[in-house]
Amino acid sequence: MDSELKEVHPKIIQALLDAETDITVEDALENEMILNMGPQHPATHGVLRLVLRLDGETVIACVPELGYLHRGYEKLAENMSYYEFIPHTDRLDYISPMANNVAWVLAVEKLAGIEAPPRAQYIRMMVAELARITSHLVAIGTFAMDVGALTILLWTFREREKILDIWDMLCGARFTNSYTRIGGVANDVQPEVLAKVKWFLDQFNDNLTECEKLLNTNRIFIERLDGIGVISKEDAIDFGFTGPNIRACGVEFDLRRAQPYLKYQEIDFNIPVYSEGDCLARYFVRADEARESAKIVRQILEKMPQGEILLNQPKKVLPKKAEIYTKMEELINDFMIVNFGINPPTGEIYHAIEGSKGELGFYLVSKGEGHPWKCKIRSPSFCNLQALPKLVVGHMISDVVVIIGSLDPIMGEADK
Amino acid sequence: MISADSLSQKLINQFPETNFDISEYRGEITIQFPKKIVIDLCKFLKYDSELEFLLCEDITAIDWAKRKERFTVVYHLYSFKNNLRLRFKTNIDESEQSGGKAGYSIDSVTSVWQAANWQERETYDMYGINFKGHPDLRRMYMPEDFEYYPLRKDFPLMGIPGSIPLPKK
Amino acid sequence: MGLESLFKESGFFTTTIDALVAWSRKSSVWPMPMGISCCAIEMMAVADPKYDIARFGSEVMRFTPRQCDLMIVAGTVTYKMAPVVRKIYDQMPEPKWVIAMGACTATGGIYRTYSVVQGIDQFVPVDLYLAGCPPRPDNLLNALIAIQDKIGRTKAADFKNAELPELNEIQNN
Numbered sequence: 223m224d225s226e227l228k229e230v231h232p233k234i235i236q237a238l239l240d241a242e243t244d245i246t247v248e249d250a251l252e253n254e255m256i257l258n259m260g261p262q263h264p265a266t267h268g269v270l271r272l273v274l275r276l277d278g279e280t281v282i283a284c285v286p287e288l289g290y291l292h293r294g295y296e297k298l299a300e301n302m303s304y305y306e307f308i309p310h311t312d313r314l315d316y317i318s319p320m321a322n323n324v325a326w327v328l329a330v331e332k333l334a335g336i337e338a339p340p341r342a343q344y345i346r347m348m349v350a351e352l353a354r355i356t357s358h359l360v361a362i363g364t365f366a367m368d369v370g371a372l373t374i375l376l377w378t379f380r381e382r383e384k385i386l387d388i389w390d391m392l393c394g395a396r397f398t399n400s401y402t403r404i405g406g407v408a409n410d411v412q413p414e415v416l417a418k419v420k421w422f423l424d425q426f427n428d429n430l431t432e433c434e435k436l437l438n439t440n441r442i443f444i445e446r447l448d449g450i451g452v453i454s455k456e457d458a459i460d461f462g463f464t465g466p467n468i469r470a471c472g473v474e475f476d477l478r479r480a481q482p483y484l485k486y487q488e489i490d491f492n493i494p495v496y497s498e499g500d501c502l503a504r505y506f507v508r509a510d511e512a513r514e515s516a517k518i519v520r521q522i523l524e525k526m527p528q529g530e531i532l533l534n535q536p537k538k539v540l541p542k543k544a545e546i547y548t549k550m551e552e553l554i555n556d557f558m559i560v561n562f563g564i565n566p567p568t569g570e571i572y573h574a575i576e577g578s579k580g581e582l583g584f585y586l587v588s589k590g591e592g593h594p595w596k597c598k599i600r601s602p603s604f605c606n607l608q609a610l611p612k613l614v615v616g617h618m619i620s621d622v623v624v625i626i627g628s629l630d631p632i633m634g635e636a637d638k
Numbered sequence: 639m640i641s642a643d644s645l646s647q648k649l650i651n652q653f654p655e656t657n658f659d660i661s662e663y664r665g666e667i668t669i670q671f672p673k674k675i676v677i678d679l680c681k682f683l684k685y686d687s688e689l690e691f692l693l694c695e696d697i698t699a700i701d702w703a704k705r706k707e708r709f710t711v712v713y714h715l716y717s718f719k720n721n722l723r724l725r726f727k728t729n730i731d732e733s734e735q736s737g738g739k740a741g742y743s744i745d746s747v748t749s750v751w752q753a754a755n756w757q758e759r760e761t762y763d764m765y766g767i768n769f770k771g772h773p774d775l776r777r778m779y780m781p782e783d784f785e786y787y788p789l790r791k792d793f794p795l796m797g798i799p800g801s802i803p804l805p806k807k
Numbered sequence: 808m809g810l811e812s813l814f815k816e817s818g819f820f821t822t823t824i825d826a827l828v829a830w831s832r833k834s835s836v837w838p839m840p841m842g843i844s845c846c847a848i849e850m851m852a853v854a855d856p857k858y859d860i861a862r863f864g865s866e867v868m869r870f871t872p873r874q875c876d877l878m879i880v881a882g883t884v885t886y887k888m889a890p891v892v893r894k895i896y897d898q899m900p901e902p903k904w905v906i907a908m909g910a911c912t913a914t915g916g917i918y919r920t921y922s923v924v925q926g927i928d929q930f931v932p933v934d935l936y937l938a939g940c941p942p943r944p945d946n947l948l949n950a951l952i953a954i955q956d957k958i959g960r961t962k963a964a965d966f967k968n969a970e971l972p973e974l975n976e977i978q979n980n
Contacts (some may be wrong), residue, residue, distance in 0.1 A: 228674070231782045237774050261891055262841065264870040268790050269843055288777030290888045291844055294795075295919035297788055301795050310917065316845035334663055352942060360848070379855035386852075397941060458690045459718075462753030473718070480721050572696075572714055572725060585714065587700055598698040598715070605695075608756045630888060634844050638780060780922070781887050788921055797921025802886040805893040805930045 235580025237285045238275050261290045265623040268633030279618045284611045291637040298611035299597035303563035312398035313637040317360050318578045319354035323402040329573035329584035330404050334566040335537050342406040344526040347484045351515040356382045358512040365627035368447050379434050384422050389558045391415050404537030406532035426516050434509055447502040451613040451625040459637045462605040470504040472497035477576040491518050501628035538564045564594020579603050603636040640720045640731050652682055656804035669726040673744050680750040691715035699765045703791040707731045709742055709767060713766035764789035776801055825962045833958040835864045839970055840873035843882025846909040846941040850881045855884040858944040863951055872898040884924045896931045906950055907933045910940045
């Protein structure tokens with residue numbers, strides 16, 4: 223026992239045993255057991271580490287330990303210009319990089335007081351919604367794999383690959399895209415891409431239904447999820463849940479509706495809400511949302527206007543490459559932006575979008591310099607994970623896996 | 639819906655002796671308040687039937703490096719009822735701590751929102767600000783025996799070489 | 808059906824033990840997916856129907872290190888994670904190989920920060936560095952083929968005097 227405990231830091235043990243102060247580490251394990259889960263565990267979705275206190279197979283207490291993927295984003299952001307940080311946002315929530323790009327540039331644009339042209343906004347909306355679809359596909363796939371249904375993973379990954387192909391055509395990178403720019407997007411969307419998106423949407427609903435048929439009528443799957451990890455509406459709000467997780471608890475909160483950004487006020491869409499608050503409800507919300515996103519993308523394809531994709535604001539927005547090579551003025555502006563940054567006015571802003579995991583916000587403080595004085599990333603996974611100790615208590619070890627899967631945390635974002 | 643004016647009127651009625659500095663920038667309301675009323679203010683914001691800021695979105699700090707009041711602690715709240723986001727912040731100064739050493743501290747608001755728990759741990763980990771009354775103030779990201787606070791401005795980006803041991807090859 | 812059906816009677820062939828062992832080793836490399844961050848998603852994509860790592864005999868991704876002979880370190884390794892990676896490497900049975908997948912694993916990549924190890928070769932031996940942030944799945948397959956070549960060239964004598972490494976003391980937490 224001693225050798226096992228040696229690798230768990232005493233402070234974690236203390237946090238684990240805190241509830242009952244009369245027992246010590248030495249005799250705590252009479253009929254209880256301390257189990258370490260992660261950071262290298264297939265079901266923890268990356269490098270989350272849980273230290274569980276068990277009675278038989280029932281979890282009595284749980285202490286999550288984060289930081290195994292802490293890469294120092296906020297420190298990095300303070301040391302680089304607003305443009306340079308765009309590729310870093312890709313790697314925050316690495317299942318939906320496009321949505322993070324959009325969130326970052328919207329925050330910077332709010333700080334600098336500029337707004338992208340309508341076509342660029344529609345393109346951003348399209349890629350953000352496609353990113354939500356990929357994210358929910360991966361969430362459902364890995365979640366089903368954790369429960370034991372491996373086929374779903376292969377099927378959802380097959381669908382996801384089609385979107386990655388679209389991104390490959392759109393911007394030349396299949397996974398970490400860095401597609402958006404301050405004041406617009408990197409390049410216009412080509413007709414072939416739009417045709418491919420349309421083709422994808424036409425067959426997506428059927429393929430998702432196919433996946434759902436395997437799950438929704440599967441008694442093992444339903445019984446492992448139904449009534450597991452229930453959280454009430456009040457608790458969910460108190461823990462700071464956002465995104466699909468809070469909508470599975472009966473709160474109709476979606477930033478696309480509550481505080482519309484981009485052009486979401488022109489789009490007609492539903493917000494799927496379930497009231498049970500258990501793992502099954504969280505799965506249903508994701509599946510429904512993927513379908514809703516497909517609907518949104520279809521409307522975007524119809525409504526997308528023609529026009530510029532990059533704002534013409536020489537001090538804030540990088541000029542087009544062709545103009546840099548031919549015109550003196552643009553060359554100077556490019557040099558200034560690349561070397562000294564866009565220097566937004568002194569001030570502070572917080573801008574949040576409805577990312578695929580929940581409210582993804584950036585809090586930026588500018589001192590009028592080329593790099594932010596302070597950048598705080600409000601990551602949904604971090605806040606959603608916080609309720610984990612409450613959710614798993616009283617359940618079996620195998621349910622812990624299900625509950626983590628249903629919360630859908632991405633550690634790149636939770637650890638920052 | 640509640641406007642910035644009526645919000646400030648409510649705050650002044652509730653805390654008559656306190657100085658609030660309310661500003662609006664790019665459509666966002668920011669309230670600056672003195673740090674000693676933090677828990678009372680948070681309780682008021684959460685439980686007042688017209689405000690109901692139920693969702694604590696974010697807690698963080700800013701290091702101003704050379705200012706006398708070195709840190710600013712920033713809270714972001716959201717009210718479902720009013721569909722309103724509110725930022726309020728307070729400056730904190732170096733003060734005497736329980737251990738006899740000088741340090742930075744503020745009262746913890748974990749008793750008001752459970753969501754504040756990890757957010758405050760993160761702020762403690764990154765800035766070394768002590769949240770008094772926090773149930774479990776440990777480091778959030780860095781190893782437990784790490785001595786520095788990475789997001790302070792005097793901490794270099796590349797860290798202190800050798801401060802975290804690597805396993806032998 | 809197969810090759811053996813060409814023989815009229817029961818046939819035989821001659822080869823060296825080394826060649827036979829190396830050939831069988833390289834044709835069924837069992838990877839240990841040490842998925843840490845973004846690269847892990849591309850590593851999952853390699854197993855999906857489009858890229859299908861099963862074509863190269865490596866679809867048996869086992870999450871226990873004791874059954875594996877190739878560790879694919881996919882993602883940014885932080886100082887806090889380093890002892891874990893090393894411990895998992897130590898648990899793998901000899902002979903074993905390591906792919907450092909992606910720029911941050913190999914060199915720290917874009918993360919020149921206080922918490923990221925600037926290259927995992929500081930604490931585990933690496934056989935193959937794979938460029939890209941993250942590498943495309945085809946590139947990972949390419950790396951797998953390259954490491955199969957390397958495994959195919961090994962001889963029994965290479966491992967004759969290999970000592971079992973002493974397990975490192977792992978730091979707390």
